[in-house]
Amino acid sequence: MKTNHFRHWLQEKWFEHCAELESYGQTIPYSSREYFTKYKFWLKREYRHQQKQAEGLCESYFSLP
Helix, strand or coil, X not given: CHHHHHHHHHHXXXXXXXXXXXXXXXXXCCCHHHHHHHHHHHHHHHHHHHHHHHHXXXXXXXXXX
């Protein structure tokens, strides 16, 4: 299940990246595979960071008095 969630998250990041470039009037000069290869370490770190933040929000929500 986590693998599918990560892959879905990666696709979302790719689409966000494409939308950002298009908003500046630029074309996407590379494929999603090249993007993932270039930024794989940042993407992995960012995913873990966001997951940690999401877990912290859930824990703080359930621990409210």
